[in-house]
Amino acid sequence: MSARDWIDKDFYRELGVSSDATDAEIKKSYRKLARELHPDANPGNAQAEARFKAVSEAYGVLGDGEKRKQYDEARRLFGSGGFRPGGFGGFGGGGSGGGSSFDFGDLFSGQQAGGAAGGGGISDLLGNLFGKRGGAASASRPRRGADVETEVRIDFVEAVKGATVPLRLSSPSTCGTCHGSGAKPGTTPRTCSTCGGAGLVSRSQGAFAFSEPCRDCRGTGRLVDDPCVECGGDGVSTKTRTLTVRIPPGVDDDQRIRLAEQGEPGAAGGHAGDLYVRVHVTPHALFGRTGNDLTLKVPVTFSELALGTTLEVPTLEGKVTLRVPPGTATGRVLRVRGKGIVRRDGQAGDLLVTLQVAVPANMDDKARTALEAYQEAVAGQDPRPDLTALLEKRSQS
Numbered sequence: 001m002s003a004r005d006w007i008d009k010d011f012y013r014e015l016g017v018s019s020d021a022t023d024a025e026i027k028k029s030y031r032k033l034a035r036e037l038h039p040d041a042n043p044g045n046a047q048a049e050a051r052f053k054a055v056s057e058a059y060g061v062l063g064d065g066e067k068r069k070q071y072d073e074a075r076r077l078f079g080s081g082g083f084r085p086g087g088f089g090g091f092g093g094g095g096s097g098g099g100s101s102f103d104f105g106d107l108f109s110g111q112q113a114g115g116a117a118g119g120g121g122i123s124d125l126l127g128n129l130f131g132k133r134g135g136a137a138s139a140s141r142p143r144r145g146a147d148v149e150t151e152v153r154i155d156f157v158e159a160v161k162g163a164t165v166p167l168r169l170s171s172p173s174t175c176g177t178c179h180g181s182g183a184k185p186g187t188t189p190r191t192c193s194t195c196g197g198a199g200l201v202s203r204s205q206g207a208f209a210f211s212e213p214c215r216d217c218r219g220t221g222r223l224v225d226d227p228c229v230e231c232g233g234d235g236v237s238t239k240t241r242t243l244t245v246r247i248p249p250g251v252d253d254d255q256r257i258r259l260a261e262q263g264e265p266g267a268a269g270g271h272a273g274d275l276y277v278r279v280h281v282t283p284h285a286l287f288g289r290t291g292n293d294l295t296l297k298v299p300v301t302f303s304e305l306a307l308g309t310t311l312e313v314p315t316l317e318g319k320v321t322l323r324v325p326p327g328t329a330t331g332r333v334l335r336v337r338g339k340g341i342v343r344r345d346g347q348a349g350d351l352l353v354t355l356q357v358a359v360p361a362n363m364d365d366k367a368r369t370a371l372e373a374y375q376e377a378v379a380g381q382d383p384r385p386d387l388t389a390l391l392e393k394r395s396q397s
Helices: 003-008 013-016 023-035 046-062 067-076 121-129 133-137 156-161 304-309 365-377 387-394
Strands: 150-153 163-174 199-205 209-214 236-247 255-259 274-281 289-291 293-300 309-315 316-323 333-338 351-355
Touching: 013 046, 023 046, 023 274, 046 199, 121 316, 150 156, 150 163, 156 163, 156 274, 156 289, 163 274, 236 274, 289 304, 293 309, 304 309, 304 351, 309 351, 316 333, 316 351
Parallel strands: 150 274, 293 351
Antiparallel strands: 163 236, 199 209, 255 274, 289 293, 309 316, 333 351
């Protein structure tokens, strides 16, 4: 990405957020757009694919705190008139007073959406402007690829016990035809004669020495005379690939799993970025979860609580028997140890069973008669003495 691209492209507009959007707002907007524009959801739609790439490029910058900071600094610095790509006005340069112009070229080549944090950037750039020679190697040094995020949905039992799931991705990858060289098979890139393969050229302007990316090779140090048909000379092409992802036991809903070096390929021999898989867990019809404990609500009758009973309740591995003592109150939680989620240290959580009285919507005559007889038998008992005492006190005052 050239300096003009870095400054002129509005990544915030690409993601549909304001420049003061929070990280969460940027991530939410990116995930929504990525789902809508993904090539798998729009087969054969070139416009959607182009938008998908633009949105991914924007998130590659704004989704990384350090890159976003540098991007904002670059827009403020170079977009305010102090410096502009193609013109250098100050220090006796080509501002309104004429003189020679200064083309920044690919000043930000180390900060592409697929670049690594720390590869080049504004500090290296300004150092080069004012005679710092150490940046000569930064133009062609290896750069780490961008991180990529995708999503997968699994059911509740898979989340508890762990699972291995296939994951189909459409993302930039090293071109399989030219193996990343950008040259047509049977040919090889040649060393740029202008910069001698360094990717940077130096020149003097007045009292200052400047290093800038080579205009002929765009800072790569190589020239491709016969580009690869698949990738057009970039060395990177969009591919659909299938990965096998191991979901660890006990994964939480919305948790991210990192797959090292499965993201976008690096540049100039740099390492690939990482792939982050965000896991969504489908709720279970019966079981819930609190940390490493499983929860279960069990309906019971009033007589079972009053007289006591023995219940069989399900677990994820079968069933267990629970004893309900006489006089148990509704809402009581019974704990079945070791029947929850197994933690990474090998210890298991518990199954928490909540007893809830089930009130019948309809009763036959026999049940109604028995219930009315019970109501008469306990007519002298007050189930809410505290409330009764409070009401009597207020009525007397």
